[in-house]
Amino acid sequence: MSWIDRSRRGVMGLAASLALLACLPETVVAQQPVTVFAAASMKNALDAASTAWTEKSGIATSISYAGSSALARQIEAGAPADLFISADLQWMDYLAAQGLIDAASRTSLLGNRIVLIGARGAPAVDIGPGFDLAALIGDGKLAMAAPDSVPAGRYGKAALESLGVWPSVAAKVAGAENVRAALQYVARGEAPYGIVYRTDAAADPNVTVVGIFPETSHPPIVYPVAPLRDADNPAAADYLAFLKSEEARPFFEAEGFAVLHGDR
Known part of the structure; x- marks a missing residue:
């Protein structure tokens, strides 16, 4: 068979295949x-x-x-x-x-719910109006998703404002591009505390939920x-x-x- 015949057969085969595909669901x-x-x-x-x-x-x-x-x-x-x-x-x-x-x-x-996390094994924190989060953080940072744009950060900021705590910690916030990045700041020891969703905290064994923010302190998640x-x-x-x-x-x-x- 010449190369011309083989080429013709190849073209015909391709055309037949395409026609079959056109008929399929x-x-x-x-x-x-x-x-x-x-x-x-x-x-x-x-x-x-x-x-x-x-x-x-x-x-x-x-x-x-x-x-x-x-x-x-x-x-x-x-x-x-x-x-x-x-x-x-x-x-x-x-x-x-x-x-x-x-x-x-x-x-x-x-x-979902937002929670305060610390390093694995960190003690529980009583979250309520005026709780001294600034003292807990000390010279460290508070890991949060960007509080002015990312939902987890906005919920966290709203909760801290509602509890009267935001002014004392605003300058200590380490804003992250998303909540999983904020979680990693705490998991890696780059920040002593962070605010994330309860679901994120459960996904990383290197952090501990030390407190849950009251649902009334922020808009429904x-x-x-x-x-x-x-x-x-x-x-x-x-x-x-x-x-x-x-x-x-x-x-x-x-x-x-x-x-x-x-x-x-």
Whole structure:
């Protein structure tokens, strides 16, 4: 067979393959991964839930974790994603105001608590109005996610303000780009104390929860989830339904999240 005949046969074979693919259902032709932008504090729980969903559906997920503020800004700038899970309502509201999410499908998924952490084995602290956090910190730093932009930092600042403590520690704050980074400051001994979510503290054996902030000292901690308005991945709706299902509940509760119901 000449090289011309072989080339013709190759072209004909390729054309036949393409024609066959065109006749197959879209789900068979390509299973596009579901792209998720999620708050850094969700990593352990969402990784576990996503693994279970992939095993069930055969569809992969691609998850970017960062501070909710950074993720919202990326979405605003046009970064492609199917779903956004924020650690607070404010950054979801921010995207909603610009028409960048599917507001009708928005759901309040999870709740959380903020805690004061210290090095492993640190003694308990009585958190209440006017407690002397500055004396505890001494010459060290208080690790927090950026208190003016990242949700965990904003919740922490609000709690300290409510308890009358913020003015005495504001200059001691070591702001981090997200709550997991703040956790690492304490885990590595770079800061004696830090404010993180309860779920983050549970994920690192090198820190100890020394106190839990009263829920009345800060706004309710709510993690809303919503598809992006221009997302066109048909699997995203199934993935979101899974996250809201009873099947996914154990993955979140195992990490200390409260599972919420209803839209906000």
